[in-house]
Amino acid sequence: MPPVVRITPPSRWWVIPASELWNYRELIYFFVWRDIKVRYKQTAVGAAWAVLQPFLTMLVFSLFFGKLAHIPSEGLPYPVFYYCGLLPWMYFAASLQNATNTIVENQRVITKVYFPRLVLPLSATLSGLVDFAVSFMMFIALMVYYGIRPTIAIFCLPLFLLLALLTALGAGLWLSALNAIYRDVRYVLPFLVQFWMFASPVVYPSSLVPARWRWVYGLNPMAGVIEGFRWSLTGGDRPSGLLLFASSLVVLTTLFGGLAFFQRVEATMADVV
Amino acid sequence: MSQTVIRAEALAKRYRIGKRERYLTFRDVLARALRAPARLLSASSSNHRATNFIWALRDVFFEVKQGEVVGVVGRNGAGKSTLMKILAQITRPTEGTVEIRGRIGSLLEVGTGFHPELTGRENVYLNGAILGMKKAEIESKFDEIVAFSEVEQFLDTPLKHYSSGMQMRLAFSVAAHLEPEILLVDEVLAVGDMAFQKKCLGKMEHVAKTGRTVLFVSHNMAAVTRLCQRGLLIEGGKIIRDSNALEVASQYLNSDLGTSAERCWTDLETAPGDAIARLKAVRVISEGLISDSIDIRKPVTLEMEFYNFKERAELFSAFSFVSDQGMILFVSVDFAEPHWGSKPRPVGLFHSKCTVPGNFFAEGQVRVIAEVSTRHPFYEIHVLEHDAVSFQVIDKGEAGSVRANWGRNLPGVVRPLLQWENKLLDTNS
Numbered sequence: 001m002p003p004v005v006r007i008t009p010p011s012r013w014w015v016i017p018a019s020e021l022w023n024y025r026e027l028i029y030f031f032v033w034r035d036i037k038v039r040y041k042q043t044a045v046g047a048a049w050a051v052l053q054p055f056l057t058m059l060v061f062s063l064f065f066g067k068l069a070h071i072p073s074e075g076l077p078y079p080v081f082y083y084c085g086l087l088p089w090m091y092f093a094a095s096l097q098n099a100t101n102t103i104v105e106n107q108r109v110i111t112k113v114y115f116p117r118l119v120l121p122l123s124a125t126l127s128g129l130v131d132f133a134v135s136f137m138m139f140i141a142l143m144v145y146y147g148i149r150p151t152i153a154i155f156c157l158p159l160f161l162l163l164a165l166l167t168a169l170g171a172g173l174w175l176s177a178l179n180a181i182y183r184d185v186r187y188v189l190p191f192l193v194q195f196w197m198f199a200s201p202v203v204y205p206s207s208l209v210p211a212r213w214r215w216v217y218g219l220n221p222m223a224g225v226i227e228g229f230r231w232s233l234t235g236g237d238r239p240s241g242l243l244l245f246a247s248s249l250v251v252l253t254t255l256f257g258g259l260a261f262f263q264r265v266e267a268t269m270a271d272v273v
Numbered sequence: 274m275s276q277t278v279i280r281a282e283a284l285a286k287r288y289r290i291g292k293r294e295r296y297l298t299f300r301d302v303l304a305r306a307l308r309a310p311a312r313l314l315s316a317s318s319s320n321h322r323a324t325n326f327i328w329a330l331r332d333v334f335f336e337v338k339q340g341e342v343v344g345v346v347g348r349n350g351a352g353k354s355t356l357m358k359i360l361a362q363i364t365r366p367t368e369g370t371v372e373i374r375g376r377i378g379s380l381l382e383v384g385t386g387f388h389p390e391l392t393g394r395e396n397v398y399l400n401g402a403i404l405g406m407k408k409a410e411i412e413s414k415f416d417e418i419v420a421f422s423e424v425e426q427f428l429d430t431p432l433k434h435y436s437s438g439m440q441m442r443l444a445f446s447v448a449a450h451l452e453p454e455i456l457l458v459d460e461v462l463a464v465g466d467m468a469f470q471k472k473c474l475g476k477m478e479h480v481a482k483t484g485r486t487v488l489f490v491s492h493n494m495a496a497v498t499r500l501c502q503r504g505l506l507i508e509g510g511k512i513i514r515d516s517n518a519l520e521v522a523s524q525y526l527n528s529d530l531g532t533s534a535e536r537c538w539t540d541l542e543t544a545p546g547d548a549i550a551r552l553k554a555v556r557v558i559s560e561g562l563i564s565d566s567i568d569i570r571k572p573v574t575l576e577m578e579f580y581n582f583k584e585r586a587e588l589f590s591a592f593s594f595v596s597d598q599g600m601i602l603f604v605s606v607d608f609a610e611p612h613w614g615s616k617p618r619p620v621g622l623f624h625s626k627c628t629v630p631g632n633f634f635a636e637g638q639v640r641v642i643a644e645v646s647t648r649h650p651f652y653e654i655h656v657l658e659h660d661a662v663s664f665q666v667i668d669k670g671e672a673g674s675v676r677a678n679w680g681r682n683l684p685g686v687v688r689p690l691l692q693w694e695n696k697l698l699d700t701n702s
Contacts, residue, residue: 007362007371030402034388034395041390041431112382113403114362267365270358271288 010267016259020116027115031123035098036130050134054086061086065203074205074236077146081230083139085202088164088229091132092222093193095165098124099172100189103180107273117266118259121172125165132161139233151235160228166251167221173258177265180273201226206243218246221254275339276374278455278486279360284333284369286355286510287326329355330510333369337488342481344497344518345490346525347507353490356507357381357459360488375486378405378453384444389433393424393443396432400447414450422446449476456480459490474500475680494522495636498566498667523566523665534558534565536662546579549586550645550655553578553622557641557664565664569636569688570673573664576626579645579656585617587649590625597638602686605629608648615648632674632690634666635683 066078073081099121179185200222224247227239361379386403401411504521506514534557538544558574645656
């Protein structure tokens with residue numbers, strides 16, 4: 001007996017469609033695969049951009065923020081310090097942008113075929129992981145060059161990466177659903193990403209933030225992520241538990257709120273997009 | 274025995290018109306969201322202050338049994354596409370429920386999700402996955418899909434270098450290999466050239482014969498009547514007729530064109546004509562009944578009634594038959610009719626009829642122009658009624674027609690069943 005699907009008006013309640021997403025895992029795979037395949041098509045250096053972008057940014061930051069502005073770097077060589085921050089940041093920024101635009105970009109598919117729309121922002125955040133992996137190779141080369149040995153803390157890295165992914169997904173859910181209705185989001189996004197970067201310890205260490213304001217600072221989950229990356233890759237001071245706790249809490253709130261909002265919009269997404 | 278696979282109850286879908294409102298300003302919405310964040314979460318209710326709604330569907334009830342092939346017909350904007358979108362789960366209804374038993378596949382467009390930068394091969398996988406095929410399923414059907422599409426040698430070329438015809442062929446062959454239990458098809462056949470449309474129809478016919486349930490939206494009544502047993506006629510968001518496909522198709526054709534198999538003018542003042550002759554009625558008759566769906570094998574009779582107001586008028590009546598492309602197929606005139614043809618007529622009501630033999634028209638829509646004119650002493654038109662009546666010629670694909678059970682394209686503006694004779698001359702060559 002084949003399963004019965006009930007199509008009903010959108011309900012007030014929402015659930016995480018975990019089993020449905022699992023059924024559509026191959027589609028997630030294909031969307032990720034498409035994103036990766038297409039990303040560097042018709043470029044001369046191809047996937048090398050995944051390395052060049054953070055590398056060139058790192059050089060610029062090292063020169064201006066480091067050598068000229070003398071921003072402290074917690075005793076790390078500037079290139080390592082900045083690259084460490086740029087690794088999660090660039091992954092986050094690209095994923096957020098892709099996730100935000102994914103609904104609008106796949107407008108034609110959305111209006112013609114059914115699949116859980118959640119597949120789109122999810123695969124947009126997942127496909128950035130490949131670029132992350134490539135630019136991580138570059139980081140290993142930097143570590144070797146500067147003779148920095150990773151500590152045992154490196155095993156925490158996947159946790160921080162997951163936190164970055166969930167942050168991008170949580171914010172991406174809100175923004176992609178909003179973008180489906182209000183195209184203003186597209187113009188707000190570049191500013192948002194820029195402000196967010198300066199509100200995160202990418203170009204400066206979070207130790208510059210006064211200690212009593214540290215928890216407020218931690219409300220930006222990327223602060224926890226980037227501090228976590230620096231710590232797990234290069235050792236040094238462990239980021240404060242309070243900051244990590246605040247970050248995680250904010251991420252989960254954003255994520256669940258985003259899921260609820262996304263599903264609200266999802267019901268009529270094909271009509272408004 | 275065959276169970277219900279689709280059951281729609283009190284289905285309704287409301288759209289807002291004057292949609293611009295939601296683009297108002299982002300600031301407004303943010304302000305609203307800050308004042309009442311909960312309202313934003315129930316996004317649909319926050320729009321209620323706009324009062325202009327349109328019900329694209331309302332009070333739709335129907336059931337489809339397993340293996341039924343149902344044609345969904347209606348004018349543009351009647352609600353067909355909305356119904357399909359709800360069944361395909363692309364959008365949710367405003368009210369009511371649908372229960373669907375079995376895997377549903379929708380072909381509301383071919384080539385959904387094709388990416389120009391990817392190669393043909395990659396697009397087959399991507400498109401297949403988007404349409405709901407599993408990776409293993411695509412892999413096992415891959416060779417078949419490629420063979421059907423006839424683009425083998427370009428398989429590793431990016432799609433953007435394909436001609437639109439090649440893209441279409443590739444897209445359709447992926448779609449054709451989708452094997453859901455319930456298939457929704459919408460207007461897919463409206464794209465592409467004639468040959469391509471015929472190929473699609475052939476494939477549809479095949480699907481219909483394998484016992485799968487198909488809902489088929491089309492404006493092509495010939496296709497609907499050939500493929501479907503049952504039809505749903507949608508008008509103004511409601512199902513106004515649920516019957517066999519032939520009846521539904523003919524009702525649709527009548528309502529859509531505003532002409533029918535019968536036209537009567539009760540008011541002599543406004544009837545077409547002048548001081549010499551005026552039209553009273555025009556009819557299409559098949560097998561003794563007024564009918565606008567004609568079996569291609571059966572003769573069709575056209576008749577008209579008109580008043581002659583002038584003593585000893587030398588009138589003639591004529592019918593011109595026009596194809597749906599607007600070409601006049603032929604004209605028939607009553608010059609040689611034995612009673613009143615080419616003879617002076619007294620004042621009175623006249624009846625003229627003309628019978629076109631079976632197996633003469635090609636499939637499709639035929640519109641009829643009715644004419645009454647004076648022949649002598651000089652040609653003068655009194656009545657010239659364009660689209661007086663129209664009818665649909667339907668080939669059911671049964672024995673006795675030229676097509677018989679041939680499923681492919683048969684071009685030509687007429688389709689006479691001619692005499693053929695084959696002989697075996699020699700068996701030793």
